[in-house]
Amino acid sequence: MKKVFGALILLAILPLGSVSAQDGGYAPATQNAQSSADRVLQNAVAGQPISANDVEAFLHWMSVSEEPVGDYERWIPSLEGIDDGDTKSRAIILVALGLAVTGETTRSVQLIERYRDQIPTTYMDDLPDSYSYTDREMIAAYYGWFINNTEFSVPGTFVKSYPDIFFNNTPVWAATRDAYFQVTLPEDSEAWLGVYSAWASLLSDAINPAGVRMGSMYNMVHKANLQNIALLEYRPDLYLSYVNSQSNVDWLDYWKFLGPYEARIVAEAEKLERQMESLLVERLAEGHYFETDAAKQLVNAFLNEARNSFFSIANGPYTESTKKLIESTSVSGWVKAVSSISNFHPKAAVFQLQIIGGYLISQGEFRQLENYINWLSEGNFNVFLQKLGERTDGYSDYFIEDQSGEIVAATLLGNLAAQDSEGLKSVMEWVKLDYGQWGTFNKTPVMYAAHHNNFESYKLLRKAHPNLLESTTVGGGTDAPEIYDRNVLTYALENAEFDFVSAVLGDVGDLFVPKTDSAGRNALFYLGLNEKVSEKERKELVGMIQSIGLSLPEASFDCSLAQRRIELLTCGSSEFAALDKELSSAYFAAWEQAGDPKVVLNDQRRWLSGVLDCVVEDGFETCYSSRIWELERAIE
Structure with a gap:
């Protein structure tokens, strides 16, 4: 039994796709490559299109048949009888592939030369134009044409029989079409591939934090990883012949310092990676009879290669420079680090500044952090910008602006409020930053505290800066969140525990409960998202909200009686309530x-x-x- 696993699935991080044609499960009429081609071409002459399953069946049988094909020359005249252009092109390439498989390279080239003008090609299609090609080179060229011009799933038998062609000659576009690449994988690989999908989803979140417009390069990353997965599944004995990644681009080691969210993602990714490693070592040992040490070596190479494919394109150019910044901060302090202007990478400078501060938070270096925040938010930061500008035609090339220092400073203060209330307490007296300054995502420190359920930080900020509680997020601008008009109450309702939410309701409930965010979502909606409160606590909070009073939409049920999470979500928006009625x-x-x-x-x-x-x-x-x-x- 086989499963289709495609780059679109990897990109969207969806479950395994539908069952594809199984190796050995094709129709009785296609029990070898000869009969497979006979049937396909007969149908094509009769006006039927050549389907993805036809291509898969042929590739399968040419891979497993002892005598893959017979006399294809008799089919050449029949090609003239195919009216549809796409069908005719596929039939031509199929016949040419069959000729190449049987060693008839001369006839294969002659066929391509005869119909070349009728075959649609791209700059990545390298169809043979001379007799100097070897059989393998011709097979690779025709296989590549099918990958570029037909949506189908590469059979596992093809990977087994032609691993070099599959691994080295699968065309990669760095474009949308890479997303349609599929490989048929064994059904019993579903357990570890499920873990891989979850792991890949987390890595995709970290792949591009520095302003690089990746676009369809995401598709290329997942296509490369799908090739690695298929090679590991079908030819683990040859895997290290093609892949020998003993080290990796360790971007996650630094990305985790961006904030509490990133730190959590990295911790979850590391946990999944350990789980995947265990499953793969067991699979290789039991299914392919690898010794444990050899299996671990292979799995280590696979994981390194997967990480490299995620991070080398987008993050590789500045991982090393960020590493040097952290090392300098660790040994000599942040002043020395920011003096090393050459380590600040174009398009990544803002993130690197934030990573330096995040590293100080992680090490409990609060005196340094306090001075660093003040430097970011005061006039001396302009000197840093001038030095950046001297290295390029203005510091705008670094995706950095005059106000970037204050934004990074506010973000660091917010991250501290989210992660360490004692650290926040130790710096509050000396930090000169305006606590109302927006950080990343237009959040203030008190919103960060509510978002990450740090009640102690909230109480410190409430006492020292009570006006902060009345702030709301704003819209507009390139980096502003799509949904705005959020506040400390919505963040607490969504993410905090009962005592924290109760306190915020008591502090600003009268101000914010009657209001909605820019998408029309009210307090009940955000409470419906909360997974930290018990059912009993949720009911009590609903009562507190209703006692303050808010406008309720009309759903298919009475929203004044809403208690369950799905009911609260439904009554949390007029739009959602209308959908419920519909x-x-x-x-x-x-x-x-x-x-x-x-x-x-x-x-x-x-x-x-x-x-x-x-x-x-x-x-x-x-x-x-x-x-x-x-x-x-x-x-x-």
Whole structure:
């Protein structure tokens, strides 16, 4: 049994795809490459398109047949009978591939030369134009054409038989089409690939923190990793012949200093990596009879190569310079580090400044941090900008602006409030920064404290700077969050424990409970997202919110009675409540017109059992709109 695993799946970090054509599971009429080609070309002459499964079947049987193909010359005249251009092109390449597999290189080149003008090609299609090509080079060229011009899943048998072609000749575009690359992988690989998908999702979050416009290079990264996965699954005996990564681009070692969110992501990624390593070592030992030490060596190379593919393109250029900044900060302090202007990389300077401060927080160097924040927010920072500008045509090349120092300073103060209340207490008296200064994501330190459930930091800031509690996030600007008009209460309702939320409700509930954010979401919505409070505590908080008073939308149920999380999310927005009413109407319409209403009822119960996870994961609109479509379709 096989599973399709594609770059689109890797990029979106979705579950494994649908079952593809299985190795050995093709139709009886295609039990070798000859009959596979016969059937495909007969159908093509008859006007049927050459499908992805046809290509997969042929590649499979040419990989496993002892005598892969027979006489293809008899099919050459039939090509003239194919009317559709795309079908004809695929048929031509299929015949040429068959000729190359049998060693008929001369005839293969002649065929391509005859029809070259009718075959669509790109700058990455290198179809043979001379007889000097070896059989393997020709097979590689035709395989590459199919990868570029046809969506199909590469069979595992092809990877086994032609690992060098698969690994070295799979075209890589750094473009959208890379996302459609698929490989059929063993069904029993699902356990470790599930862990890999979760791990890759976290690494994707860290892949580009420095302003580089990656675009479709993301697709290239995942295509490269999919090649590594397939090679590891089908030819682990040859893996180290193609991949020998004994070291990796250790960007995560520095990215984690950007803030508490990044530190958590890195910790989760390291945990998943250990789990994946354990599963892979066991798989190689039991399924491929590797000794434990040899399996560990191979897995280490695989993980290093995977990390390198994620980080070498976007982060590799400035990982080494960031490493030097941290080393300098550790040995000689931040003043020495920021004096090393050459270590600040274009497009990454702001992040590197933030990483220096994050490192100081992690080491408990609060006196240094205090001075560093003051330097960032005062006039001396302009001297640093001038020195950057001397190295390039103005410091704008560094994605840095006059106000960047204050923003980094405010972000560091917010990160400190989120992570270490004692550290915050030790610097508050001496930090000269305006505590109302916005940090990253337009948040103030008190919002950071609420976002990361640090009640002690909140109390310190409330006492020293009570006006901070009345701030709201603002919109506009390139880096501003899409949803704004948020405040300390919405962050606490979403992320904090009961005592913390209760305190904020008591402090600013009258001010913020009646209001919504820029997307029209109210206090109930944010409480519905909270996973830290118990059911009993949630009910008590709902009572506190309702006692203050807020405008409730009209859903399919009475929102004044909402208690469960999905009910709070539904009543948290007029838009969501309207979708709920639409869903209710669609359900009853489907129920009334169904031949067996119990089927509709049971299906709705099944959907309801997973609706909360669906909403949290995919969003309310996506989840409810897809269900409405399903119910309406059932009526048609």
